Amino acid sequence: MIRFLTAGESHGKSLCTIVEGFPSNFELSSEYISHQLKRRQAGYGRGTRMKIESDEVEILSGVRYGKTLGSPIALIIRNNDWSNWQDVMTIEEAKIKSGKISIPRPGHADLTGTVKYNFDDIRNSIERSSARETASRVAAASVARKFLSEFGISIGSFVESIGGIYPQENYLEKLLLNKLQNNFSADKISFKADKSSVRALDKNQESKIIDKIKVAKKNGDTLGGTFVVFATGVPVGLGSFMHFDRKLDADISHAIMSINAVKGVEIGLGFESSERFGSKVHDEILLKNNSFSRKTNFAGGIEGGISTGLPVIIRASMKPIATLMNPLESVDLKTMRTVASRRERSDFVAVPACSVIAESMLAWIIAKHFLEKFGGDSIQEIKQNYKNYLKNIYKNISKNFR
Numbered sequence: 136m137i138r139f140l141t142a143g144e145s146h147g148k149s150l151c152t153i154v155e156g157f158p159s160n161f162e163l164s165s166e167y168i169s170h171q172l173k174r175r176q177a178g179y180g181r182g183t184r185m186k187i188e189s190d191e192v193e194i195l196s197g198v199r200y201g202k203t204l205g206s207p208i209a210l211i212i213r214n215n216d217w218s219n220w221q222d223v224m225t226i227e228e229a230k231i232k233s234g235k236i237s238i239p240r241p242g243h244a245d246l247t248g249t250v251k252y253n254f255d256d257i258r259n260s261i262e263r264s265s266a267r268e269t270a271s272r273v274a275a276a277s278v279a280r281k282f283l284s285e286f287g288i289s290i291g292s293f294v295e296s297i298g299g300i301y302p303q304e305n306y307l308e309k310l311l312l313n314k315l316q317n318n319f320s321a322d323k324i325s326f327k328a329d330k331s332s333v334r335a336l337d338k339n340q341e342s343k344i345i346d347k348i349k350v351a352k353k354n355g356d357t358l359g360g361t362f363v364v365f366a367t368g369v370p371v372g373l374g375s376f377m378h379f380d381r382k383l384d385a386d387i388s389h390a391i392m393s394i395n396a397v398k399g400v401e402i403g404l405g406f407e408s409s410e411r412f413g414s415k416v417h418d419e420i421l422l423k424n425n426s427f428s429r430k431t432n433f434a435g436g437i438e439g440g441i442s443t444g445l446p447v448i449i450r451a452s453m454k455p456i457a458t459l460m461n462p463l464e465s466v467d468l469k470t471m472r473t474v475a476s477r478r479e480r481s482d483f484v485a486v487p488a489c490s491v492i493a494e495s496m497l498a499w500i501i502a503k504h505f506l507e508k509f510g511g512d513s514i515q516e517i518k519q520n521y522k523n524y525l526k527n528i529y530k531n532i533s534k535n536f537r
């Protein structure tokens with residue numbers, strides 16, 4: 136029901152996004168979206184590009200007097216760096232004849248993209264495969280995030296590790312053990328994580344991570360890491376087991392895995408559940424204030440592809456950035472000889488940014504399933520549908536079995 140499309144090259148004029156399918160009458164501002172864009176830009180270990188860009192969105196359509204119209208929302212983010220790349224990125228006939236890139240970087244889309252699209256310049260592959268595109272996604276998903284906030288659904292994240300440096304206190308475990316207060320909202324964690332230059336929750340860990348990033352920089356190397364992204368206030372009943380492509384966990388995994396450099400996604404206890412007895416994995420069912428709950432949340436808030444009503448918890452891993460200042464071996468496509476890979480300005484670490492992008496993808500998928508279930512044309516209509524649903528869940532089930 137909802138969809139978005141992005142367009143734009145990393146060093147082109149701008150990034151464009153069209154978001155479609157959201158209802159009318161909820162508040163949306165460019166400030167709200169730009170705040171999320173700023174969060175994505177932050178983080179120790181980013182390269183000089185982030186000093187050039189100061190991402191701001193302009194809303195071109197779909198909003199009037201601060202409220203959505205239900206019409207397509209067109210968004211634009213301008214690339215400041217374009218002014219330095221006009222000749223390289225010209226739409227018309229090339230102004231410069233030299234400067235084609237012929238040495239692919241291992242780990243990037245340079246070689247696969249060049250082979251697949253039959254390019255004569257690796258630059259053509261670099262531009263669209265660049266993680267710059269994720270700014271568009273964050274903009275699009277800010278609409279979803281704002282929509283969800285109308286229903287008390289909140290999304291948060293933190294960086295769990297960078298370069299194998301983990302915190303002393305396992306915050307993820309706390310989430311999985313379902314030890315959060317009832318009224319806890321996920322964005323509180325993001326608020327705390329945003330205060331750290333690497334989005335870590337532990338001060339001691341943060342300084343160790345920064346030291347390790349400094350070592351990576353000095354050695355012309357890069358680092359990856361893991362992060363946790365989760366949503367609170369998600370009702371029971373989103374997603375379905377009726378068909379493979381309606382499963383909430385499958386849909387979330389796809390969305391998170393689609394982020395540049397993400398190599399692993401876990402739901403709840405994830406891989407660790409394969410090492411335990413079943414009795415230490417499955418979440419016992421409880422009755423709490425006339426509704427169902429669980430003693431633990433190892434399932435990460437999803438059973439049978441359907442949300443349980445507990446926080447949805449995702450953990451993911453990002454590989455180290457593929458551009459190395461101390462390059463690996465490659466092949467020059469011009470000479471077909473072995474050479475050192477090409478150096479290109481880039482980030483050393485982008486795990487903090489990745490965690491914010493993952494929040495966005497999670498917000499989008501939850502909004503999609505939420506609208507599929509409670510959909511309507513105006514926010515008022517959806518609120519009414521949602522209220523009726525919440526009021527009757529427990530009542531209906533207890534009546535059915537009497």
Ligand code: EPS
Pocket residue numbers: 145182183184185188264265266267268270480481482
């Ligand atoms: C990226 C390379 C770097 C990053 C970029 C992703 O850009 P540049 O080649 O211009 O130095 O900074 O990320 C962004 C521009 C961004 O907005 O996140 C890459 O090769 O993927």
